[in-house]
Structure formats: structure tokens, C-alpha cells
Amino acid sequence: MTEMLAPEIDSSDPSSFPWSVFHDRHPVLVERVATAVPRPASQRAALDELLAESTTGTITAPDVDALRHEPWPWWRPEYRGLPWGETPFLWAESYFYRRILDAVDYFVPGPWRGIDPYAPTKSGELAGAAVDDELAALDQEPGWDALVLSSLWGNRADLSFQAGPTAGQETGGLIADDREQLRALVHDRPAGEVHLIADNSGRELLPDLVLIDHLLAAGLATAVVLHVKPHPHYVSDATTADVLAALTRLCTAPGRAAAVGERLDGALRDGRLEIDAHEFFCGPLTYPALPTDLRSRFAAASLTISKGDLNYRRLVGDRHWHPTASFAELTEHFPSPLAALRTLKCDVAVGLTEEIVTHLDATGKPWRLTGEHAVIHVRP
Numbered sequence: 001m002t003e004m005l006a007p008e009i010d011s012s013d014p015s016s017f018p019w020s021v022f023h024d025r026h027p028v029l030v031e032r033v034a035t036a037v038p039r040p041a042s043q044r045a046a047l048d049e050l051l052a053e054s055t056t057g058t059i060t061a062p063d064v065d066a067l068r069h070e071p072w073p074w075w076r077p078e079y080r081g082l083p084w085g086e087t088p089f090l091w092a093e094s095y096f097y098r099r100i101l102d103a104v105d106y107f108v109p110g111p112w113r114g115i116d117p118y119a120p121t122k123s124g125e126l127a128g129a130a131v132d133d134e135l136a137a138l139d140q141e142p143g144w145d146a147l148v149l150s151s152l153w154g155n156r157a158d159l160s161f162q163a164g165p166t167a168g169q170e171t172g173g174l175i176a177d178d179r180e181q182l183r184a185l186v187h188d189r190p191a192g193e194v195h196l197i198a199d200n201s202g203r204e205l206l207p208d209l210v211l212i213d214h215l216l217a218a219g220l221a222t223a224v225v226l227h228v229k230p231h232p233h234y235v236s237d238a239t240t241a242d243v244l245a246a247l248t249r250l251c252t253a254p255g256r257a258a259a260v261g262e263r264l265d266g267a268l269r270d271g272r273l274e275i276d277a278h279e280f281f282c283g284p285l286t287y288p289a290l291p292t293d294l295r296s297r298f299a300a301a302s303l304t305i306s307k308g309d310l311n312y313r314r315l316v317g318d319r320h321w322h323p324t325a326s327f328a329e330l331t332e333h334f335p336s337p338l339a340a341l342r343t344l345k346c347d348v349a350v351g352l353t354e355e356i357v358t359h360l361d362a363t364g365k366p367w368r369l370t371g372e373h374a375v376i377h378v379r380p
């Protein structure tokens with residue numbers, strides 16, 4: 001009911017964050033995709049055309065050849081001919097990322113089929129020294145709180161975010177903290193099947209995997225299902241290939257990280273850890289529109305942990321909510337107990353107290369966008 005009251009976010013206003021995503025971030029992103037590997041001129045041209053279309057042109061239909069090989073069931077013919085900014089931001093961004101894949105021939109048979117356009121950035125991050133330090137910290141045998149907080153703040157390390165103007169700022173604080181409820185859900189109830197909806201690969205996925213290992217090794221979950229994207233989506237979104245790369249990174253690291261990797265490897269082989277990659281995760285729909293098969297999977301979960309900003313937008317709705325709107329009410333539709341771990345990197349904010357909002361507004365800073373603030377929201 002609340003959803004009817006808040007307007008949907010679009011990117012039509014040049015002073016808005018969504019507008020800056022299309023006009024400031026996407027040019028950086030397209031340039032990176034175009035130049036990171038030696039692409040044929042046809043791909044460069046297609047990328048440039050997409051950028052021009054999505055900033056100054058109007059929406060055209062998806063590539064027919066690509067659609068034959070990989071449908072995009074969320075295409076809306078009624079949006080054809082509209083400026084991108086006049087469609088819902090969630091739909092427009094999702095469509096933009098699909099069109100990037102079309103531009104680099106990701107789906108059509110040929111030499112570029114299945115080549116992740118974001119792979120150079122993803123693998124650069126995974127190989128980086130920052131990851132060495134983070135994995136070395138596992139030797140201190142972090143407890144439950146530290147594992148949850150690492151998974152949460154791992155969400156700051158999102159590569160599209162790094163392309164923006166706020167990269168490199170220091171971590172701020174938790175502005176909603178249902179950690180105790182999360183702890184109780186996991187520790188004070190019989191162990192069940194836990195689902196984790198992954199967000200970014202690399203420095204976010206690694207702490208997610210460490211958390212999953214803890215759930216399994218400590219008997220806090222009978223099994224874990226890790227939901228990833230079926231193919232590359234938003235820049236650093238995790239796919240099955242990224243999970244396997246992260247596992248290798250763990251297994252080849254010194255110290256305790258390798259043992260974590262080996263246990264996860266074993267759990268994948270014996271089925272206690274399962275990777276799922278439903279096409280819904282590369283679509284522009286919110287979670288109330290979960291397809292039946294995926295809905296029944298989540299219904300079987302004792303807990304679902306949702307990671308990141310995009311999943312959060314899809315859970316509560318990509319709307320201009322009042323920031324004190326109830327997270328529990330907005331996520332009533334979700335079929336299992338739910339925990340959302342998210343750093344704030346877009347306009348959507350809910351579940352905050354009036355006091356916190358007043359304080360954040362008084363700072364005069366764009367607190368919803370900088371990734372310096374985070375929430376842990378739980379709906380048992």
C-alpha cells in the first residue's frame with residue numbers, strides 16, 4: 001500500500017543522482033569497457049552509439065540477433081522513442097547493462113561470446129594487495145560480528161562506485177543496526193537453509209564467502225544457496241565465474257584463508273553449498289514480482305541475506321520513500337525471514353529514525369550517495 005504513495009525514481013532531472021549515473025558514470029564505464037581489451041571497431045562503435053543514445057537520444061529496441069540467443073523478457077515496446085530519463089531508473093539502468101552486453105557481442109555465437117566485459121577490472125581487483133591484507137585478517141579468527149560487518153562493508157567496494165566522484169572516502173557508520181536480530185535469527189533457532197543473494201564480486205564476494213563458510217562450519221546453516229547473476233550485469237556483479245575465481249584466490253592464499261577456501265570447495269562438491277543463477281537477477285523488476293520458481297526457493301529458506309544497494313532497491317521498491325518508512329512493511333512480500341546488508345549509494349533510504357535523518361540532513365552532505373553509511377535491516 002505504501003508503494004502507491006511514493007513516486008518512482010527516474011533520471012530526468014539533471015540535478016539528480018540518477019541523471020549523473022547516466023551522464024557522468026556511464027561515459028567512464030563505457031570508455032573502460034571499450035579500451036580495456038583490444039576490441040574490434042564494430043564493438044567500439046556500438047558502445048559509443050549506446051552512450052550517445054542513452055544520454056542524448058531516445059530508447060531503441062534490443063539487438064534482434066542477440067535476443068534470438070538470449071531473450072530479455074523485460075523489454076517494454078512502449079518505452080521505444082522516449083528519452084531514457086523518462087523511464088524508471090531501475091528499468092533504464094538494467095536495460096543499459098543488457099545493451100552493453102549486446103554491444104560487445106556477449107550473446108551471439110562467435111569469438112566474443114561469453115567474454116565478460118568487466119573481467120579486466122574484476123580480476124585486477126581480486127589480484128590487488130588490498131585483498132591480501134583482507135585475507136590475512138582471517139588469521140585473527142574473526143567472530144560473528146566481524147564477519148557480518150566485513151560482508152556489509154565489502155559492499156562499498158563496488159567498481160561502478162569507484163568510477164564516481166566519491167571514491168576513496170573513509171567508511172562512516174551504521175545508521176540502522178539490526179545486528180542483534182540477525183544474530184538471534186541465526187544462533188537462537190534451529191539451523192536451516194540460508195540463502196545469500198550476492199551483489200559484487202571480488203572484495204565484496206570474498207567476505208560473503210567467508211560468512212557462508214562460517215555458517216556451514218559452525219553448524220548455523222544446514223545448507224547455503226548463493227544466488228549470483230547468470231551473466232555480467234552491473235559492472236562488478238558476481239557471476240558463477242567470479243565465485244570460482246574468488247574460491248581460487250582463497251585456496252591459494254596463505255594462512256587460514258586457504259582452509260576457508262578448501263571447506264567451501266568441499267561444500268560445493270557435496271551440495272551443502274549451491275550456486276543458483278536465476279535470470280530474474282539480471283532483470284529490472286522489484287522483488288514483489290519474483291517468479292514462482294524463485295519465490296518457492298526463498299520460501300524454503302530459514303533466512304535470506306540480501307547484499308548491496310541494487311538488491312535493496314529491488315526489495316523495497318526504487319521510489320522516493322520517506323527515510324523513516326518501515327523496512328518491515330515494505331518487504332512483507334518477501335517469502336522468508338530477511339536481512340539486508342547495504343551501504344547507501346543511491347537515493348533510496350528507508351527504515352531510519354527521525355533523529356538520524358535530522359542529523360544526516362543537517363550535515364549538508366549527500367549522505368544517501370557516498371557509501372559512507374550503511375544499514376543492517378532485518379525482517380524476521
Ligand SMILES: O=P(O)(O)OC[C@@]1(O)O[C@H](CO)[C@@H](O)[C@@H]1O
Nearest residue numbers: 021158160308309310311345346
Ligand atoms: O548494488 P550495488 O553494487 O551495491 O550498487 C549498485 C550501484 O552502484 O549502482 C547504482 C548506480 O549505477 C547505484 O544505485 C548503486 O549504488
